[in-house]
Amino acid sequence: MSSTASQAARLYVSEHGRLARLIQRIVRNRAVTEDLVHDSFVKLIDRLGAGTGISDKEAYLTRIAQNLAIDHRRREREHLSLDEAGLFELADARPSAETVLADRQALLCTLAVLAAMPPRTRRAFEMHRLGEATLAQIGVALGISTAHAGRLVMDGYRTLRDGLRAAGID
Missing domain, CATH: 1.10.10.10 (Winged helix-like DNA-binding domain superfamily/Winged helix DNA-binding domain)
Known part of the structure; x- marks a missing residue:
């Protein structure tokens, strides 16, 4: 196993629960939480594989997870605001x-x-x-x-x- 993969595996074991709790507080959806935890690790592995020198991997991983969760919430709010604006009610409700x-x-x-x-x-x-x-x-x-x-x-x-x-x- 490569050094990058072993580092990521150790981080996954030690940080998964903490990241899941952090993301869950933001998105409030278990399925989305698990997806975002995995996405966080994928992004970290990509950075590590690119040779980026990251001194505090736990802090970096936490920041990635928070950003992904906040981005998800933002997209969710934008979707809700479109619904609230009534844009989807533009279609004629009268029967054909x-x-x-x-x-x-x-x-x-x-x-x-x-x-x-x-x-x-x-x-x-x-x-x-x-x-x-x-x-x-x-x-x-x-x-x-x-x-x-x-x-x-x-x-x-x-x-x-x-x-x-x-x-x-x-």
Whole structure:
């Protein structure tokens, strides 16, 4: 093993935990912390391999780690400020013409299926789905048992589902 590699290996063993804690306090993300610790050692090895005379390798490594962590935070803040500026909301949020047409067709189909339902089934379904009435409340309003009200509501859902599927709408 070369002198540079053995120095880096010894430093890695002795300094990894300390650098990880330092970087973690800055970036507050474990995965990013580990990446930046490794990047710090790679940069140090590059400097050592280039023959740069570094007298205090631990201090130099600490400075590399701090700089990488601060740069990461800066990039993260810039990204957040772009989001906060609303730059990503420039796209038109309105649905496309195709979506509007498909929704209108689905609504017309739904209204046709509802109109074709037996009156009690439609009433029970509408009370449940639109009026948010409980099955007990539906039963009282229609003068039927709660179980019968449940069957009517389920029939309404099935009829609507089947009608929409028959029209090719899912």
